[in-house]
Amino acid sequence: MLRCARNDGVGIPEQLSLARRGVLAAGVGFAVLLLAPSSARARPSLQEAIRGFAGGAEIHPGRIKFDIPPLVENGNAVGVTVAVDSPMTAADHVRRIGLFNEKNPQADMVVFHLGPRSGRASVATRLRLATSQTIVALAEMSDGTVWSAEADVIVTLAACIEDLS
Known part of the structure; x- marks a missing residue:
């Protein structure tokens, strides 16, 4: 029983x-x-995130027009535009555009996937910035080359408040 x-x-x-x-x-x-809180997990450094995007390719400065204000009052919504010098043809186009930071809780903020049908190699978005920091834009081309631009942004009122040490 x-x-x-x-x-x-x-x-x-x-x-x-x-x-x-x-x-x-x-x-x-x-x-x-x-x-578990994100502070308990390891955050990749800016350089590790950039190396992950580039996949071992050499990173060249140039070809990117990176428009972000150098001084922002509020880090909750910072407008940014990234445009890459490319004809956007089947033979020569931008595959990906990525934005990376050094002090937010996540080093990789966004990756846009493009192709020859995109028409223009230009993206615009808004970012949340935890504090004053360097923002890096990378563009991967169809031939495998990676181009970069960076900007320093001063934030007077921070967003994404976490333990940033």
Whole structure:
């Protein structure tokens, strides 16, 4: 006769109940690991994020027009435009444009994927900046070359407040 976890004899058998508790405990433990604060996880440095985007290719300065204000009052929404000098043909076009930072919680802010049908190699967006920092724009071309531009931005009212040490 199976003993049940409830007194009325209609409940779940005790062996099955213990197995369910073990699975539940393991699931809760896994969820805690996934939801750990971002400060507990390692943030890649700016240089590591740039190397990851470039994939070992040499990075050349130039070909990018990077428009971001040098002084912003509020880091919650900083407008930025990146335009790359490219004819955007099937033989010569921009594959990706990436924006990277040195002090936000994530070093890679955004990567745009383009192709010859994009028409223009230009993107515009708004960024959240944790504090005054350097922002780097990279463009990967169809021939595998990577071009860069960078800008220093002074932020008077920070966004993304976390432990930035």
